[in-house]
Amino acid sequence: MNSSNGNGSMSTASSSGAWNGRDQFPAGLRVLVVDDDQTCLMVFEKMLKTCLYQVTKCNKAEIALSVLREHKNEFDIVISDVHMPDMDGFELLKHINSEMDLPVILISADARKQVVMKGVTYGACDYLIKPVCIETLKNIWQHVVRKKARNTF
C-alpha cells in the first residue's frame, strides 16, 4: 500500500523484528469516517488519529460518496454509521461496492440481528456495535490487507 504523504506504509510496520500484530498497527492508513452525529464523529476521529491513521470525517453519506468518487485511490477504508437521514449506511455501502473496491465497516448502536445480517449480506467487511473502543479500531487494517490479498490471488 503506498501512502503518498509518507506517514508510513504497511511494509514498515512488519519489518521490525517479530511480528506482533497487537502492538504494531500501520500508521497512515487512510480512513473516511461517516456519521451524522457529531459527538460520535468527534470520538471516532480522536480514536482513529490516536491509532496514527489519516482521518477524513464526514457527516453525510452523499458528501462521503462524492468525496470518494472525486478522490479515488486516496482512501484505504470507509467506516460508516448505519442510521443516517437521507442516504443511510446500507445505501452508501451498495454504491461503494458497485463503484469501487474499498472495504467498508458499518457501525451502529443497533445490535439487532436482522440489521447486522443486512450489513453482512450487503457486503460490509465488518459490523461494529457502538460504543466502539480504540482496541477494535487498531485492528481495522486487517480488512484492507484481506481485500487486497483476495484481489491478488
Next chain:
Amino acid sequence: MELVQIQRRLVDYTKSLFMEGFLDAQFLQLQQLQDDSNPYFVFEVVSLFFEDSEKLLNELTIALDQPNVDFKKIDSHVHQLKGSSSSIGAQRVKNACIAFRNYCDVQNIEGCLTCLQQVKQECYLVKNKFETLFRLEQQIMASGGSVPTIELGF
C-alpha cells in the same frame, strides 16, 4: 483545600459515578484519549453531547405532542441519542433510551412520554455530575497539579 485533597476528592467522586451507574467503561476510553496536545478533549466531547442532546430532546417533545405521532421519527431520534450517550459513557442515559425504544416499537404513547421524562431527568443528572467533575479538574489544574487517572478494576 490542599491540592492532594482535591485530587483525592476527584478520584472518589469519579469512582462514585461509576458505582452509581452514571458512567461506564467508555468514559475511561475518552479519558485515555486526552493528552497534552488536547487537554480539554473530554470536556469538548461532553459539551458537544449536551448541545446535541438538548436539540434531540426538544425534537422528541414536539414529536410526541403531535396529533399523529410519527414513531419512526421518534425512534430515529432516540436511536441517535442512544448512540451518542453510549459514545461518552453516559450509561444511565443510554439505558433510558433503550427503554424508550421498546415503547416506541409497540407505539405506546404513554410509555414514550414517561420514558422521555426519564431520559430528560438522566441527562440533567449526568450533566450536573460532569459539571462537578470538570470543576474539580479545573481546581486541580489551576493549582498546578495534574488530573489523576482512574484505573479500571478498582
